[in-house]
Amino acid sequence: MANFNIDANDANTYDVIVIGSGMSGGWAAKEFAEKGLKTLVIERGPEVKHNVNYPTTNMNPWEFKHKGIIPEDVKKENPIASKCYVFQEDAQHFVSKDKEHPYIQEKPFDWIKGYQTGGKSLLWARQTQRISQYDFDGPARDGFAVEWPITYKDLAPWYSHVEKFVGIAGNYDGIDVLPDGDFLPGMDLNCLEEHFKGVVEKNYSGRHVISGRCAHITENREIFAQQGRVQCQYRNLCQRGCPFGGYFNSNSSTLPWAMKTGNLTMIHDSVVHSITYDEQKEKASGVLVIDAKTKETKNYYAPVIFVNAGTLNTNLILLNSTSNRFPNGLGNDNGLLGKFIAFHNYRAQLFAEYEGFEDKHTTGREPTSAYVPRFRNVQKQETDFLRGYAATFGARRQVLQDNSGLGEKLKDGLLNPTYGPWQMGAHMMGETIPKEESRVTLDAEKVDDWGVPLLKIDVDYDENDEKMIQDFYEQFTEMFEAAGFSNINTYDSKQAPGLDIHEMGGVRMGKDPKTSLLNKWNQLHSCKNVYVTDGACMTSTSTQNPSLTYMALTARACNHAIKESKKG
Numbered sequence: 432m433a434n435f436n437i438d439a440n441d442a443n444t445y446d447v448i449v450i451g452s453g454m455s456g457g458w459a460a461k462e463f464a465e466k467g468l469k470t471l472v473i474e475r476g477p478e479v480k481h482n483v484n485y486p487t488t489n490m491n492p493w494e495f496k497h498k499g500i501i502p503e504d505v506k507k508e509n510p511i512a513s514k515c516y517v518f519q520e521d522a523q524h525f526v527s528k529d530k531e532h533p534y535i536q537e538k539p540f541d542w543i544k545g546y547q548t549g550g551k552s553l554l555w556a557r558q559t560q561r562i563s564q565y566d567f568d569g570p571a572r573d574g575f576a577v578e579w580p581i582t583y584k585d586l587a588p589w590y591s592h593v594e595k596f597v598g599i600a601g602n603y604d605g606i607d608v609l610p611d612g613d614f615l616p617g618m619d620l621n622c623l624e625e626h627f628k629g630v631v632e633k634n635y636s637g638r639h640v641i642s643g644r645c646a647h648i649t650e651n652r653e654i655f656a657q658q659g660r661v662q663c664q665y666r667n668l669c670q671r672g673c674p675f676g677g678y679f680n681s682n683s684s685t686l687p688w689a690m691k692t693g694n695l696t697m698i699h700d701s702v703v704h705s706i707t708y709d710e711q712k713e714k715a716s717g718v719l720v721i722d723a724k725t726k727e728t729k730n731y732y733a734p735v736i737f738v739n740a741g742t743l744n745t746n747l748i749l750l751n752s753t754s755n756r757f758p759n760g761l762g763n764d765n766g767l768l769g770k771f772i773a774f775h776n777y778r779a780q781l782f783a784e785y786e787g788f789e790d791k792h793t794t795g796r797e798p799t800s801a802y803v804p805r806f807r808n809v810q811k812q813e814t815d816f817l818r819g820y821a822a823t824f825g826a827r828r829q830v831l832q833d834n835s836g837l838g839e840k841l842k843d844g845l846l847n848p849t850y851g852p853w854q855m856g857a858h859m860m861g862e863t864i865p866k867e868e869s870r871v872t873l874d875a876e877k878v879d880d881w882g883v884p885l886l887k888i889d890v891d892y893d894e895n896d897e898k899m900i901q902d903f904y905e906q907f908t909e910m911f912e913a914a915g916f917s918n919i920n921t922y923d924s925k926q927a928p929g930l931d932i933h934e935m936g937g938v939r940m941g942k943d944p945k946t947s948l949l950n951k952w953n954q955l956h957s958c959k960n961v962y963v964t965d966g967a968c969m970t971s972t973s974t975q976n977p978s979l980t981y982m983a984l985t986a987r988a989c990n991h992a993i994k995e996s997k998k999g
Contacts, residue, residue, distance in 0.1 A: 453550025457681030
């Protein structure tokens with residue numbers, strides 16, 4: 432193994448520096464540390480240890496001061512964070528408050544952040560789907576964005592590598608638009624979801640309804656035992672931090688795994704100002720860090736740097752990393768850094784009812800739902816909008832409890848519920864088109880508490896998104912009617928971009944240094960000892976939940992960095 436250390440006597444020198452401890456940063460830490468490289472992980476938030484700093488994980492409903500609801504004064508102080516679905520009394524401490532990291536909205540954008548060990552891996556919805564070759568082909572075929580520099584075959588073995596360690600529950604569905612993975616036993620659809628599945632697949636070619644694949648352990652295996660994780664208990668309280676490690680996050684899995692090698696060092700409350708550049712050696716030399724509490728600055732050094740701060744913060748760090756060689760940001764020779772930001776369009780929903788299956792109802796807390804993979808513009812362009820959408824689908828029967836009266840009458844009413852009609856809903860996850868005008872920049876005057884320029888976000892919906900929403904309404908209304916659903920209603924949340932928490936791009940991968948920032952190994956074209964493997968690297972967004980792809984890209988890039996180190 433080649434020795435990365437540039438000065439063994441320097442206590443601030445490591446083999447690798449990883450910026451960020453979330454979904455992809457945790458994977459970088461694991462891959463490097465278990466291969467023997469001295470690895471530093473820099474986290475801007477406080478330390479959160481698995482099963483030590485989960486303050487609400489075992490609390491009962493009656494133990495919450497506000498019955499799980501966020502008080503109005505807290506909402507007013509956090510108009511952005513409070514829009515997030517997990518910003519409730521049991522998990523608000525894992526969502527960064529608005530005043531902790533201000534930014535500038537050129538257009539409305541709800542930037543949801545989680546500054547602590549593990550980042551937003553503590554909070555994610557745990558849905559995990561592979562991107563297919565159709566998604567990789569999209570930009571080249573449709574003429575937007577740039578070609579991906581990799582194919583599905585390049586990433587497939589790394590998907591498997593990640594899935595076996597993380598634990599992904601899913602069924603082998605045999606759908607080319609949504610490739611199968613290395614799965615644990617999947618979760619079942621309920622009777623109405625199965626009914627919808629049958630109707631859709633009988634009447635529509637190329638359309639499928641499957642159980643949503645999710646990062647939950649449904650079968651104990653040795654690799655999970657080695658991590659100290661056991662099967663999901665179906666509590667569905669994941670955002671609190673799971674004491675069983677039943678769902679994947681960095682805190683219970685990759686970071687402890689890296690730590691037990693003895694090769695990982697983590698620093699917390701450490702705000703990354705910029706990446707430093709050595710003009711003589713023509714490569715990045717390290718990272719300038721500001722102590723979040725004392726405001727003291729410190730430099731850390733390594734010959735390899737992985738930037739995994741989360742899409743928008745990764746863009747911010749690189750834009751702020753200026754030098755004589757890179758006056759407009761590290762690696763930004765073509766002026767495209769911070770541009771072509773995209774996200775997932777979550778605005779559109781449908782709701783309906785169903786009269787039937789009156790002898791059945793749902794019980795328990797299954798942590799996933801049915802999923803409808805993308806079926807629009809898959810093999811060819813067939814609509815007046817580009818790309819397509821996936822959707823979740825869920826059905827539950829309304830529970831009616833009589834809570835009137837006192838004493839025995841009240842108890843009987845609560846213990847003997849009746850059931851209303853079946854209710855179901857579908858939620859669109861649409862791909863948005865990366866556009867040059869969708870961008871982030873640094874403000875020239877305003878800075879945060881640590882002297883870092885504020886990020887300006889200029890991202891919005893476009894006509895393509897509006898057409899896609901209407902198509903979603905039309906297609907799902909038709910499928911709902913075919914399944915015998917009634918009282919079908921559409922809903923547009925009108926939410927701003929960002930609340931999907933799937934922002935991507937700005938440091939996109941590509942084949943040509945003139946039109947992209949990263950090569951096929953996730954290295955900056957013009958500064959190859961810096962890798963970007965979080966959402967910032969994405970060339971296009973596809974319609975799948977992206978976290979699994981970030982982790983696979985990270986593992987692949989780490990393997991490349993280690994191989995290159997052996998060559999000196």
